[in-house]
Amino acid sequence: MDEARMVEARMVEALDDLNPAPRLLMGPGPINADPRVLRAMNAQLLGQFDPQFRAYMRQTSQLLRAVFQTANRATLVVDGTARSAIEAALVSLVEPGDRVLVPVFGRFGHLIAEIAQRCGAEVRTIETEWGSVFPAEVLEKEIRKHQPKLVAVCHGDTSTTMAQPLADLGRVCREHDALLYVDATATLGGMDLPADAWQLDVVSAGLQKCLAGPSGAAPLTLNARAEERIVRRRHTEQGLRTSDAVDGDGPPIRSNYFDLAMIMDYWSDKALNHHTEATSMLYATRECARILVKEGLANAFARHARASTAVTAGLQAMGLALFGDQRHKMANVTGVLVPAGVNGEKLRRALLSHFGIEIGTSFGPLHGKIWRIGAMGYNARPDAVLATLGGLEAVLAGEGFKLPRGAAVDAALAVYRESAG
Ligand SMILES: Cc1ncc(COP(=O)(O)O)c(C=O)c1O
DSSP: OOHHHHHHHHHHHHTSOOOOOOOEEOSSSOOOOOHHHHHHHTSOOOOTTSHHHHHHHHHHHHHHHHHHTOOOSEEEEEESSHHHHHHHHHHHHOOTTOEEEEEESSHHHHHHHHHHHHTTOEEEEEEOOBTBOOOHHHHHHHHHHHOOSEEEEESEETTTTEEOOOTTHHHHHHHTTOEEEEEOTTTBTTBOOOTTTTTOSEEEOOSSSTTOSOSSEEEEEEOHHHHHHHHTTOOOOGGGOOTTOOOOSSOOOSOSTTOHHHHHHHHSTTOOOOSOOOHHHHHHHHHHHHHHHHHOHHHHHHHHHHHHHHHHHHHHHTTOOBOSOGGGBOSSEEEEEOOTTOOHHHHHHHHHHHHOEEOBOOOGGGTTTEEEEEOOGGGOSHHHHHHHHHHHHHHHHHTTOOOOTTHHHHHHHHHHHHHHO
């Protein structure tokens, strides 16, 4: 086909209705959004300074405080995917030359280190093999050794499916006068992470995992210690300055969009203009948080833990081996080894085309070695787990992998029956 015909054919295709195939998204995220969240996103748009919209913003903060288990005043939403809040936190906290310690146990630790580097930090990383996490005493020893201004760590790293225990880290950071930032993108709402009780200074997340929404909004909370560090870098945008504006004496934050000093002013009662709010994403965030708070955090954590037990029981009943240190497995994502002789990508394609079910591939040192199966947010449901195990069994058998037919679904059903009884 010549170039002109190709362009024409592409345009015909582009004019088709948007009609995505039904899919069950059982990878490490995104997952299927709760239909209530999608409905909320259909609501009428409002201007960001409409009193009703400001009330929705305040309500969103209020609901998110419950989700983060915090009383932090500054609990807000960064517009963008989860990584936007990581950037906002780091660019606002890190002054060029600050030492930042990043414990790396998977891809997202590397991401934090890279962002901190771009912010001008003197980054010190410590690494552990993918599939493991750091013992608390190792983290304490490294903090004592490096004396960082900031420790920045991922809670659940979806690349390895491991969750770093964090209950003691906040205390240790305080003893060494370091701030603690936590990337809870993949665990908030699915695993317990009480920001105040664990003394986490800044925590951020995304909607597309345990919060049951689409990606595109990033909830973030920061406490008074973090606020103090950020506010001394406040430099109000020239075109918005009023005569009583007072700048901080610290170096300006090197990003305008991700300047948390300005974003806090925008979310506060000052309502100082910054970006044009992503209205529909704010509605989505409010609905995600509302649904979770209504369910009850403890119930949501138990639902994710149950789904995890059912998934692992099913995979093991099929004769598959789980990946990583199971004592530290995330509740919402499970890593499983691709068995010898099976082409992992071919199997994923078969699962998608025959069953409409997506599971995750892997990258870095795990590339081609494991699949990652998520059961989180709206999809941490028995029917989603059972359908995934059933489909996986069928396509594995189709690939010639010998397994006891029916055992996976039976094992997962037994977990659900036991927890109901
Ligand atoms: C732990 C973790 N952090 C950060 C991110 C980045 O999120 P996003 O792609 O929404 O920017 C992800 C996405 O998978 C993640 O799992």
